[in-house]
Amino acid sequence: xxxxxxxxxxxxxxxxxxxxxxxxxxxxxxxxxxxxxxxxxxxxxxxxxxxxxxxxxxxxxxxxxxxxxxxxxxxxxxxxxxxxxxxxxxxxxxxxxxxxxxxxxxxxxxxxxxxxxxxxxxxxxxxxxxxxxxxxxxxxxxxxxxxxxxxxxxxxxxxxxxxxxxxxxxxxxxxxxxxxxxxxxxxxxxxxxxxxxxxxxxxxxxxxxxxxxxxxxxxxxxxxx
Numbered sequence: 001x002x003x004x005x006x007x008x009x010x011x012x013x014x015x016x017x018x019x020x021x022x023x024x025x026x027x028x029x030x031x032x033x034x035x036x037x038x039x040x041x042x043x044x045x046x047x048x049x050x051x052x053x054x055x056x057x058x059x060x061x062x063x064x065x066x067x068x069x070x071x072x073x074x075x076x077x078x079x080x081x082x083x084x085x086x087x088x089x090x091x092x093x094x095x096x097x098x099x100x101x102x103x104x105x106x107x108x109x110x111x112x113x114x115x116x117x118x119x120x121x122x123x124x125x126x127x128x129x130x131x132x133x134x135x136x137x138x139x140x141x142x143x144x145x146x147x148x149x150x151x152x153x154x155x156x157x158x159x160x161x162x163x164x165x166x167x168x169x170x171x172x173x174x175x176x177x178x179x180x181x182x183x184x185x186x187x188x189x190x191x192x193x194x195x196x197x198x199x200x201x202x203x204x205x206x207x208x209x210x211x212x213x214x215x216x217x218x219x220x221x222x223x224x225x
Contacts, residue, residue, distance in 0.1 A: 012082065012159055012165065012167070013080065013081050013082045013159060014081075015167075016081035016082050016098070016099075016100045017081040017100065017101060017102050017103075018100065018101070019100075019101065019107075020050035020051065020052060020100050020101060020107040020108065020109055020194075021050045021052075021194055023050070023100050023109060024048045024049070024050045024109055024194065024196045025171075025175045025177070025196045026167070026171065027045055027048055027098070027109060027167070028045055028046060028047075028048065028168075028171075028172045028175060028196060028197070028198050029044060029045065029046075029167075029168035029171070029172040029198070030044070030045050030165060030166060030167045030168060031043065031044050031045075031117060031165070031166045032045065032098075032111070032114075032147070032158065032163070032164070032165050033118070033163060033164040033165075033166075034147045034148055034149060034162060034163055035161065035162040035163075035164075036148045036162060038122055038148065039119055039122045040118060040119050040122075041116065041118065041119035041120075041122050041123050041146060041147050041148065042116070042117050042118035042119060043111075043114035043115065043116055043117065043137050043143060043146065043147060044114050044115045044116075044117045045111060045113075045114045046113050046114050046115055046197060046198045046201045046203045046204050047112040047113035047114070047195070047196070047197035047198070047201075047203075047204045047205060048109045048110060048111055048112055048195075048196055048197075049109065049110040049112055049180045049181070049194055049195045049196075050107070050108075050109055050110075050194040050195075050196075051063065051064040051065075051066075051077075051097070051107060051108050051109075051110060051194070051223060052064060052066075052106070052107045053066040053067075053077065053078070053101075053105055053106025053107055054066055054067055054068070054069055054106065061187060061192070062185055062186055062187040063180060063183035063184075063185075063187025063188060063192060063223060064077075064106070064187070064223055065077065065087065065223040066078070066106040070106070073087065074087075074106070075155070076099055076154050076155040077097070077099055077106040077107065077108050078103070078104055078105070078106045079099055079103060079155065080099065080103045080157075081099055081100050081101060081102070081103070082098065082099065082100075082157060082158055082159040082165070083098075083099045083155060083156065083157050083158060084096060084097065084098065084099070084149070084153050084154055084155065084156050084157075084158050084163075085097040085098075085099055085108050085154055085155075086144065086149055086150060086151050086152075086153050086154040087151065087154070087223070088150075088151050089141075093140075093141035093144070094141065094144040094145070094149055094150050094151065095110060095111075095140040095141060095144055095223075096110075096111045096140065096143060096144045096147070096149050096153075097109060097110050097111065098111065098158055098165070110140060110223070111140060111143050111144075112139065112140050112143070112181065112195070112197075112204075112205055113137060113138050113139060113140070113142075113143060113197070113203050113204050113205045114137040114143055114203060115133075115134070115137065115201070115203045116133065116136045116137055116146060120133060120136070122148075123136045123137070123146040123147075124136065126145050126146055126148060127142060127145055127146050130142065134202045134203050135203075137203065138203050138204070138205050139205045140205075172198050173198070173199070174198070174199040174200070175196055175197070175198060175199060176196070176197055176198075176199045177193050177194070177195060177196050177197075178190075178193050178195050178207065179192060179193055179195060179207075180192055180194055180195045181195060181205065181207055181208060182208065183223070
């Protein structure tokens with residue numbers, strides 16, 4: 001399941017140890033599977049966002065949870081590539097990231113949207129408010145819910161059972177990029193056009209710019225809500 005046909009002979013974890021901004025469009029079309037006690041659900045990724053850490057002085061990322069350094073919550077972002085970083089936001093939603101970059105250098109890819117390609121009945125059971133198959137994982141909270149992921153999964157290895165990640169056999173067709181969603185301040189502007197999606201795919205989430213706030217934004221709140 002953890003194959004890497006686009007990087008011939010390159011182990012998948014090594015492949016994911018690259019720059020998040022370069023990996024993001026390559027992860028489009030990849031399939032992430034979670035085989036839980038309730039059954040397996042697989043999602044084909046159609047929209048992702050790149051986030052960096054505090055180490056990159058040329059591109060400090062004010063939208064990242066790691067902008068102010070390591071904490072117990074964001075520790076998985078500093079860990080090995082291929083692991084999950086799952087966080088809870090607004091007291092009601094989980095959002096899922098795949099950690100990338102070399103260990104000790106925080107970066108991750110927020111999984112913003114996808115198409116359920118296996119386990120659709122279980123995904124529907126988890127996402128009873130979705131009105132169509134395209135809505136089941138259309139947005140980071142819906143995607144995490146459809147896969148059955150919570151903060152209990154943060155730090156777990158996405159490349160080992162009960163998870164699996166399969167890259168597409170070839171790059172997807174046309175890819176678009178633009179500002180990240182829900183990130184306030186400079187981190188959500190064209191300077192950080194680190195959101196990538198499959199052009200025209202019906203499962204891609206709707207773009208909404210973050211509303212300006214009077215106080216200085218807290219990165220722990222604004223990492224791709």
